[in-house]
Amino acid sequence: MxxxxxxxxxxxxxxxxxxxxxxxxxxxxxxxxxxxxxxxxxxxxxxxxxxxxxxxxxxxxxxxxxxxxxxxxxxxxxxxxxxxxxxxxxxxxxxxxxxxxxxxxxxxxxxxxxxxxxxxxxxxxxxxNGDCVFQHGSLTTRSGDMYKVFTPFAKTWLAQLRAYSYRLLPSPAAQGKPLKVEKIELDGEQVSSAHWPAGEAAAAKRLSEFCQCHLRHYGEQRDYPAVNGTSSLSPYLALGVLSPNQCLAAIENELEGLPMSRGEPGFVWLNELIWREFYRHLMVEFPRLSMSRAFKPDTEALQWSQDSEAFAAWCAGQTGYPIVDAAMRCLNETGWMHNRLRMIVASFLTKDLHLDWRKGEAYFMSRLIDGELAANNGGWQWAAGTGADAAPYFRVFNPTTQGERFDSQGDFIRRWLPELAEVPARHIHSPHDWLDNQQPGHGYPKPIVDHKRARLHAIAMFDALKDQEAL
Structure with a gap:
């Protein structure tokens, strides 16, 4: 055969x-x-x-x-x-x-x-099914419908894992003598990804090192962009160089068992793998998610801003909000962004600048080394309030307090915003007064929007949808 x-x-x-x-x-x-x-x-x-x-x-x-x-x-x-x-x-x-x-x-x-x-x-x-631990469509409610909220999906996913575990397939045996391999060259524009070693061995090594050094403390470290506390495995998962089953096996090997509930070491990272699967299952059940459509159909009527200058400032990391600008400049240079920062900049684009989440989703995809439709779309719609999320739509991240909380000394900010290198930690998240006094002509932009006003406007946008439904 x-x-x-x-x-x-x-x-x-x-x-x-x-x-x-x-x-x-x-x-x-x-x-x-x-x-x-x-x-x-x-x-x-x-x-x-x-x-x-x-x-x-x-x-x-x-x-x-x-x-x-x-x-x-x-x-x-x-x-x-x-x-x-x-x-x-x-x-x-x-x-x-x-x-x-x-x-x-x-x-x-x-x-x-x-x-x-x-x-x-x-x-x-x-x-x-080589994509998820449990095949798309296999986890449903009692009525046979796909879950539209993460928490019940996660409970069912964990119940399936307890009942059936997972199947890890070995590498196959050779079928013949080794062959000669020619150089592969793909057409199209390419930018060096040399920072990320390629191949299964490199992915397995990074997975092993993460589990040994960071898995147990992932929950405490993952939100701080200046700390090397995340797995950085997403580029490998996006291309399938690494499988979710291999991630489970690495967790089990390190902890001598799989964590099944909050509070257990390693569970926070396992939960991130469940989020990945949730978004992928949704992508299959709701094809509109592949078509730049909102998960919540009523939110298609949101009146997004058309301010192209604000979008350009966001893309370039010139908004006047240090944590946002540092995150965007990091993305533009490295092709990667810390997950906490992805939430901050996505909230800022949609809830502070009132720009359509689809613009941010597309920009991310055009820059990310780990760009993958289900995760990217799921994250952006979560931030925008248009996605599969039980939380209230009026969740709006304050970019200043987010920076103060997760980069308190400004280490990440100074790395990517050299114009703020001399700003003391107590001023780094609102540096404009200090800069004006100490470094006149500094060139760092003023905030392009007032967050308090922008937040109220974002809430009003969603309230307007309710008003339309009531008519």
């Missing part, structure tokens, strides 16, 4: 259901990756993540080569071209079955449906 594995957002050989099953009772296994540079651009994904993709594909090809499995890179500029490109390749390289792991976005699902229709008469097609 000739089995073909189609790699997508699962660039690993360990804990890869499609690869594992393809190598069972197969005479030969081959692998492909179909690059779609036009689709990448249409989805607004970053040049840094594209470089990271290229490097991880190279690492995957080398790993597969040690197993005697060749990896072929095909190019179909858009997803609509994939069935034709794949059919043409299969005419020259016949296969008996195609194996792949499921993808979530509506464009990816439409692509896969078109491939199924084009090839189902020619070969068997088998699709697996």
């Amino acid at each position: 000739r089995h073909l594995v189609w790699f997508r957002a699962d660039l690993r050989i360990a804990d890869n259901p499609a690869l594992h099953e393809a190598m069972t009772d197969a005479a030969t296994v081959s692998a492909i990756y179909i690059d779609s540079p036009g689709q990448w651009q249409q989805h607004g994904r970053s040049a840094m993540q594209r470089d990271f993709l290229s490097r991880n594909l190279q690492a995957l090809a080398e790993q597969l080569a040690t197993l005697g499995i060749p990896l072929t890179i095909l190019t179909a500029d858009s997803f609509t071209e994939v069935p034709t490109v794949l059919s043409t390749w299969l005419q020259q390289h016949p296969q008996d079955a195609l194996y792949a792991n499921r993808e979530l976005g509506i464009d990816e699902r439409r692509r896969d449906k078109a491939v199924q229709q084009a090839l189902s008469d020619q070969m068997a097609i088998r699709v697996f």
